[in-house]
Amino acid sequence: MLLTSCLAALALAVSASATQQFFSAQSPANFQSYDAGLFTPLEDLSLLSKTDFTTLSHPLFPNYSVRIKKSDFCDETVASYTGYIDIQARHFFFYFFESRNDPATDDIIYWTAGGPGCSSSLELFMEFGPCRVTDVNTTTFNPYSWNERANIFFVDQPVNVGFSYAEFGEVVSTTTEAAKDMAAFTAIFFEHFSQFKGRAFHVGGASYGGRYIPVFASEVYDQNARLIEAGLTPINLTSILIGNGCTDPATMTASYYDMACRPMPVDPILDISTCVRMKQAVGRCEKMMKESCVDKFEAIGCQAASVFCGAEIEAPFDASGYNPYDISKPCDGVVSDNLCYPLSKTIEKYLSRPVTRASLGVDAVVPEEFQVCNNDVNSAFHVSHDHMFPTQFYIAALLERGIRTLLYIGVNDWICNWVGNDRMVQGMEWTGQQAFVDQPLREWSVDGQVAGLTRSAGPLTFLTLDNAGHMPAYDTPKAAQVMLQRWLAGEEM
Ligand SMILES: *[C@@H]1O[C@H](CO)[C@@H](O)[C@H](O)[C@H]1NC(C)=O
Numbered sequence: 507m508l509l510t511s512c513l514a515a516l517a518l519a520v521s522a523s524a525t526q527q528f529f530s531a532q533s534p535a536n537f538q539s540y541d542a543g544l545f546t547p548l549e550d551l552s553l554l555s556k557t558d559f560t561t562l563s564h565p566l567f568p569n570y571s572v573r574i575k576k577s578d579f580c581d582e583t584v585a586s587y588t589g590y591i592d593i594q595a596r597h598f599f600f601y602f603f604e605s606r607n608d609p610a611t612d613d614i615i616y617w618t619a620g621g622p623g624c625s626s627s628l629e630l631f632m633e634f635g636p637c638r639v640t641d642v643n644t645t646t647f648n649p650y651s652w653n654e655r656a657n658i659f660f661v662d663q664p665v666n667v668g669f670s671y672a673e674f675g676e677v678v679s680t681t682t683e684a685a686k687d688m689a690a691f692t693a694i695f696f697e698h699f700s701q702f703k704g705r706a707f708h709v710g711g712a713s714y715g716g717r718y719i720p721v722f723a724s725e726v727y728d729q730n731a732r733l734i735e736a737g738l739t740p741i742n743l744t745s746i747l748i749g750n751g752c753t754d755p756a757t758m759t760a761s762y763y764d765m766a767c768r769p770m771p772v773d774p775i776l777d778i779s780t781c782v783r784m785k786q787a788v789g790r791c792e793k794m795m796k797e798s799c800v801d802k803f804e805a806i807g808c809q810a811a812s813v814f815c816g817a818e819i820e821a822p823f824d825a826s827g828y829n830p831y832d833i834s835k836p837c838d839g840v841v842s843d844n845l846c847y848p849l850s851k852t853i854e855k856y857l858s859r860p861v862t863r864a865s866l867g868v869d870a871v872v873p874e875e876f877q878v879c880n881n882d883v884n885s886a887f888h889v890s891h892d893h894m895f896p897t898q899f900y901i902a903a904l905l906e907r908g909i910r911t912l913l914y915i916g917v918n919d920w921i922c923n924w925v926g927n928d929r930m931v932q933g934m935e936w937t938g939q940q941a942f943v944d945q946p947l948r949e950w951s952v953d954g955q956v957a958g959l960t961r962s963a964g965p966l967t968f969l970t971l972d973n974a975g976h977m978p979a980y981d982t983p984k985a986a987q988v989m990l991q992r993w994l995a996g997e998e999m
């Protein structure tokens with residue numbers, strides 16, 4: 507889920523220090539050599555307690571540890587676990603579900619939600635987790651879960667999202683900072699649970715995940731060099747998956763016109779006079795964004811582009827009353843309250859129940875009222891201009907290194923729509939660009955029924971899902987599961 511559009515920074519003042527922070531180089535990590543004598547891996551997840559956390563640490567990551575316990579939560583057919591990644595005063599909550607097929611050989615998926623500021627519990631309980639929340643006290647087994655043939659993590663990040671928290675009001679406001687925490691977590695996990703070492707590892711996310719996931723995966727990739735230097739096993743980063751991603755603000759913003767004024771595929775929503783006015787603004791908006799946000803980042807100019815594009819191209823849709831995550835229907839509620847999905851409120855109530863929190867091992871300091879999305883985190887990212895970064899540069903870099911990339915998009919989504927993703931992915935410069943662009947968009951099918959369109963070349967696949975919005979596995983769970991399974995198996999869509 508994306509709390510606000512690509513451009514929500516419009517009302518926020520430019521903060522020079524935040525911009526500097528956004529662009530400052532990461533300080534090089536000061537790793538010491540790995541001393542095997544200091545460290546005994548836990549090896550086996552089945553040894554964990556159901557009631558108490560076991561704490562894991564590692565000398566290569568002195569500031570990090572992991573608390574984990576067994577659980578019979580959500581899916582009684584598999585072993586499942588919950589816990590926290592503790593990074594000094596920052597604490598990240600995660601769920602881990604083993605595969606329903608063969609946990610000892612199946613791939614591992616690391617999943618985190620978008621926002622920025624939304625909890626992965628949205629995807630877990632609404633889309634493709636092992637169970638779905640059906641009322642405030644109940645979950646129901648989900649046969650279309652993505653752990654059907656994979657081990658899967660759901661992580662609440664950055665801090666102050668979902669059950670994650672920081673002790674002294676610390677905040678994370680850029681994707682680059684969040685990526686370091688995520689990469690360290692991954693390394694610690696594999697060092698301890700040696701049964702998973704070398705296993706194919708996929709990093710996935712939706713919505714603002716279009717920004718997070720390429721950066722997270724790049725950090726995991728770069729970290730591997732340090733792991734090897736320290737004598738550790740590198741993480742077998744195999745692919746990234748991005749669902750309805752917002753990756754490139756420039757192409758996404760222009761496409762808000764196409765989604766609202768052309769049959770793409772929903773009939774035009776806005777009236778002709780509004781659409782003509784929008785059309786006249788599109789070229790200017792694209793030019794401003796390219797000059798000030800993409801070719802070079804210049805905070806004041808990029809901010810001006812945001813304000814202009816927001817007012818001219820985005821505001822008319824916002825006023826329409828349609829669901830920005832699914833333009834085939836009106837918003838069911840108020841987007842700022844329930845994201846247009848009343849189920850999001852039910853999930854909040856379910857996760858606020860003391861009995862749920864106790865079974866998950868949620869730390870007592872976490873506020874009692876669960877929020878699926880945290881507006882303060884969202885604002886902090888916008889103030890730092892994190893959302894204006896052309897993140898396709900990271901995707902291209904991963905593709906050049908052979909990391910497979912799947913971009914899948916429910917076609918009825920407006921906010922991170924398929925038109926913008928199609929333009930972004932065709933315009934992305936990398937060695938395989940021409941081969942990719944030369945491929946036609948062709949239909950793909952599930953059980954003999956057309957499920958959407960796809961284009962693929964080398965490690966890159968673009969795919970749409972018909973009759974689905976921002977959360978394809980909510981609208982078309984079977985098609986989404988089939989897509990995932992073909993992707994993991996390396997099969998043609
Ligand atoms: C661990 O944290 C301390 C205090 O914040 C810091 O000085 C040190 O550099 C960190 N160590 C590593 C390896 O990041």
Ligand SMILES: *[C@@H]1O[C@H](CO)[C@@H](O)[C@H](O)[C@H]1NC(C)=O
Nearest residue numbers: 640641642643644855859861
């Ligand atoms: C949920 O459980 C609580 C406590 O047992 C009960 O008071 C409430 O009526 C239940 N709600 C539903 C919708 O079943």
Ligand SMILES: *[C@@H]1O[C@H](CO)[C@@H](O)[C@H](O)[C@H]1NC(C)=O
Nearest residue numbers: 613703704705706707742744
């Ligand atoms: C990484 O995963 C792939 C896909 O499962 C597998 O073919 C390969 O052997 C693995 N690499 C390592 C080093 O284990």
